[in-house]
Amino acid sequence: MIQHKILLSLVSVAMLASSVNADAYVTLTAGALDMDKTVFATADGDNSNIKKIISYNDVTLIGLEFQAIDYLEDSYFMWGVGAGATFNEGSFLEGGTLDVDLKIGGYYNDFSAYGIVGYGIQSLSDYAVSLGSVYGVGANYDLFEHMAIRAEYRTHAFKTENDDLFTGQEYTLSGITVGVSYKF
Numbered sequence: 545m546i547q548h549k550i551l552l553s554l555v556s557v558a559m560l561a562s563s564v565n566a567d568a569y570v571t572l573t574a575g576a577l578d579m580d581k582t583v584f585a586t587a588d589g590d591n592s593n594i595k596k597i598i599s600y601n602d603v604t605l606i607g608l609e610f611q612a613i614d615y616l617e618d619s620y621f622m623w624g625v626g627a628g629a630t631f632n633e634g635s636f637l638e639g640g641t642l643d644v645d646l647k648i649g650g651y652y653n654d655f656s657a658y659g660i661v662g663y664g665i666q667s668l669s670d671y672a673v674s675l676g677s678v679y680g681v682g683a684n685y686d687l688f689e690h691m692a693i694r695a696e697y698r699t700h701a702f703k704t705e706n707d708d709l710f711t712g713q714e715y716t717l718s719g720i721t722v723g724v725s726y727k728f
Contacts, residue, residue: 566612566613566614566624567612567613567614567615567727567728568610568611568612568727568728569609569610569611569612569613569684569692569694569725569726569727569728570608570609570610570725570726570728571608571609571610571611571628571692571694571723571724571725571726572606572607572608572723572724572725573605573606573607573608573609573628573630573694573721573722573723574604574605574606574607574721574722574723575604575605575719575720575721575722576602576603576604576605576719577602577603577604577605577698577700577717577718577719577721578601578602578717578718578719579600579601579602579603579715579716579717580715580716580718581715582599582600582601583599583600583668583674583704583710583713583715584597584598584599584600584709584710584713585597585598585599585600585668585669585671585672585704585707585710586598586669586671586672586707586708586709586710587638587669587670587671587672588669588670588671597709598638598668598669600639600668603632603633603639603717604632604633605630605631605632605639605640605641605721606630606631607628607629607630607631607640607641608628608629608630609626609627609628609629609723610626610627610628611624611625611626611647611725612624612625612626613647613656613684615651615656620650620651620652621649621650621651622647622648622649622650622651622656622658623646623647623648623649624646624647624658625644625645625646625647626643626644626645626646626647626660626662627642627643627644627645628641628642628643629641629642630642636667637667637669637670638667638668638669639666639667639668640666640667641664641665641666641667641700641717642664642665643662643663643664643665643678643700644662644663644664645660645661645662645663645678646660646661646662647659647660647682648661654685654686654687655683655684655685655686656683656684656685657681657682657683658681658682658683658684659679659680659681660678660679660680660681660682660696660698661677661678661679662677662678662679663675663676663677663678664676664677664678664700664702666700666702666717668704668707669707671706671707671708672704672705672706672707672710672711673704673705673706674702674703674704674705674713674715675702675703675705676700676701676702676703677700677701678698678699678700678701679698679699679701680696680697680698680699680718681696681697682694682695682696682697682698683695683696684725686727689727690726690727690728691724691725691726691727692724692725692727693722693723693724693725694722694723694724694725695720695721695722695723696720696721696722696723697718697719697720698718698719698720698721699716699717699718700716700717700718701714701716702714702715702716702717703715
């Protein structure tokens, strides 16, 4: 059910982006994000009848993000939407994230700075996920016609769901992500 909502959100972002005259970016993004406390989850063990407990203190994320940014002419205002998927040490099920966000800010020439607000999910195991809000600030600089760099400080305010032992853990996942983008 949650996967369907995420897929629907990603498709909605792509459709909204294509309906406006926006610059599209595909970004390879990476960052080390810290959790404000240890978070636990239940996962399948080596024997399918026995569960194991895994814990997270932080994650190292690498992934892709799609962004559509519209720069309003005759002003310095910009807005955009983004959708991204990241993997923790190559695994989505063990710490990876999906998020959809709105970016609002300003720009001058090839530089833009913006605030971020959105919704995200973090997979902690094949059973447990965390859901919550995403917020932060970012900056983007178009180096060349088809290449840009980006840095963002993001905070995810999450709460664990659908885990028999560990439902209801509230935590924040925050840190700086950087990226290199191909601009369409």
